[in-house]
Amino acid sequence: MARFKITGGTPLHGTVQISGSKNGSLPLLAATLLVDGEVVLRDIPDISDIRTMIRMLKALGVKIEPREDGALSIDCSNITSVSAPYDLVRRMRGSFYVAGPLLARFGEAQVPLPGGCVIGSRPVDFHIRGFKALGAHVEEKYGVMHAKADRLVGTRIDMDPRFRSVGATVNLMLAATLADGVTIIENASREPEVVDCQQFLAACGARIEGIDTTTLRITGVERLTGTEWSAIPDRMEAGTFLIAGALTRGDVTVEPAEPERLRIVTDMLAHAGCDLEMGERSVRLRMDRRPRAVDVVTAPYPGYPTDLQPNTGVLMSVADGTSVMEESIFDARFNYVDELLRMGADVRVMEGAAIFKGVPQLFGAPVVATDIRAGAALILAGLCAEGVTEINGGSLVARGYEDITGKLKGLGAQVEVLPEADPEIVDPECLP
Numbered sequence: 493m494a495r496f497k498i499t500g501g502t503p504l505h506g507t508v509q510i511s512g513s514k515n516g517s518l519p520l521l522a523a524t525l526l527v528d529g530e531v532v533l534r535d536i537p538d539i540s541d542i543r544t545m546i547r548m549l550k551a552l553g554v555k556i557e558p559r560e561d562g563a564l565s566i567d568c569s570n571i572t573s574v575s576a577p578y579d580l581v582r583r584m585r586g587s588f589y590v591a592g593p594l595l596a597r598f599g600e601a602q603v604p605l606p607g608g609c610v611i612g613s614r615p616v617d618f619h620i621r622g623f624k625a626l627g628a629h630v631e632e633k634y635g636v637m638h639a640k641a642d643r644l645v646g647t648r649i650d651m652d653p654r655f656r657s658v659g660a661t662v663n664l665m666l667a668a669t670l671a672d673g674v675t676i677i678e679n680a681s682r683e684p685e686v687v688d689c690q691q692f693l694a695a696c697g698a699r700i701e702g703i704d705t706t707t708l709r710i711t712g713v714e715r716l717t718g719t720e721w722s723a724i725p726d727r728m729e730a731g732t733f734l735i736a737g738a739l740t741r742g743d744v745t746v747e748p749a750e751p752e753r754l755r756i757v758t759d760m761l762a763h764a765g766c767d768l769e770m771g772e773r774s775v776r777l778r779m780d781r782r783p784r785a786v787d788v789v790t791a792p793y794p795g796y797p798t799d800l801q802p803n804t805g806v807l808m809s810v811a812d813g814t815s816v817m818e819e820s821i822f823d824a825r826f827n828y829v830d831e832l833l834r835m836g837a838d839v840r841v842m843e844g845a846a847i848f849k850g851v852p853q854l855f856g857a858p859v860v861a862t863d864i865r866a867g868a869a870l871i872l873a874g875l876c877a878e879g880v881t882e883i884n885g886g887s888l889v890a891r892g893y894e895d896i897t898g899k900l901k902g903l904g905a906q907v908e909v910l911p912e913a914d915p916e917i918v919d920p921e922c923l924p
């Protein structure tokens with residue numbers, strides 16, 4: 493547990509190196525379970541969620557070695573268990589991704605149900621319904637999902653169009669790659685992290701049509717073979733640093749980045765009054781005034797990412813005018829707002845939306861992070877606030893952001909890491 497101490501008011505200046513995507517790396521790591529042979533993964537970020545996934549794979553018998561060049565060499569030829577430890581699934585919901593590949597390749601998966609979550613209700617019913625549709629016998633008993641199938645059989649899976657679930661798309665497409673026959677997944681997620689995993693699977697020999705669309709047609713193959721792959725840059729990290737630049741009236745360049753995949757965020761920032769310059773693999777933001785009010789609705793890609801909603805809420809808090817934020821993905825993702833109120837923000841949360849009446853200035857205060865993105869948002873609030881902000885629950889932020897303090901310091905921010913004041917304050921029971 494760590495606590496961040498931030499003295500606000502310094503404009504951020506410079507270039508920040510963006511790490512590989514957290515939510516892109518988790519599916520890639522789970523997908524290696526399908527592969528017969530060595531996989532080399534590059535640009536996997538050194539964050540605690542990834543360490544949890546690596547521990548999970550090792551618990552199943554996977555050999556993972558870091559190479560001298562920083563890449564991970566992964567060998568799944570000697571799996572010794574199809575049972576995922578509860579302690580790891582409890583720490584991070586992304587560990588549920590091992591269910592699809594274990595079931596498809598080894599005919600069985602025993603994975604604890606991930607349980608509740610601070611950002612809202614996050615059941616895995618779409619995943620389980622999909623496994624059943626693929627012919628698995630699934631039992632949920634004593635908090636564990638136990639799925640079995642001699643061989644999965646291709647089918648048509650219509651997912652809920654309101655959500656286009658990221659996790660269910662990943663789990664079901666991983667399962668379908670080794671199923672017998674054709675699986676059609678309707679209303680699939682098109683998040684770039686999911687698309688990157690589709691491209692990785694195709695490079696391993698999977699037959700997937702409709703990559704980067706909401707309808708996937710997957711023809712099962714007998715086996716996948718090893719390849720080398722690099723995770724895409726983290727668009728949530730890039731967006732976080734760009735918003736930090738906007739809030740501190742700075743000049744920040746993020747690289748590597750995929751400007752096209754950040755378009756909805758950079759459009760919002762341009763609307764707020766920032767000056768943006770897109771490079772081939774970078775984005776530069778300059779800002780010299782108070783942001784204008786903006787309205788945002790979160791939605792599945794290519795909509796506005798819910799993972800940047802809290803950061804965007806901080807921008808709205810200090811914008812000139814009234815902004816409306818609608819959250820359509822997670823019902824409890826405004827839990828950072830009460831902490832912002834303590835810093836002087838004027839926000840009213842209603843069902844599924846929040847109205848931000850911009851104030852000219854936030855003021856530093858001790859606050860508590862409740863999840864990765866809430867923590868990042870409070871860091872941004874601290875960077876633009878007058879005085880000192882102490883953020884408890886910093887290790888939650890470290891789950892998703894590689895060396896956030898080092899990177900902020902590199903841009904000139906005044907940040908210190910201190911031991912947690914009260915270790916009981918945040919129990920990261922439920923992790924995405």
Ligand code: EPU
Pocket residue numbers: 515518585586611613614615616617618619620655656657658659660798799821822823864865892924
């Ligand atoms: N849903 C169901 N049933 C299911 C699955 C999802 O009802 O079986 C609902 C959820 O309750 C939610 C909506 O569908 O309301 C969308 O959930 P989704 O499955 O898309 O989210 P996820 O896969 O659990 C991933 C990211 C989240 C990110 C969301 C939305 C990972 C490891 N997690 O979660 O990232 O917010 O997609 O884009 O990729 C984070 O990084 O901080 C984080 C929370």
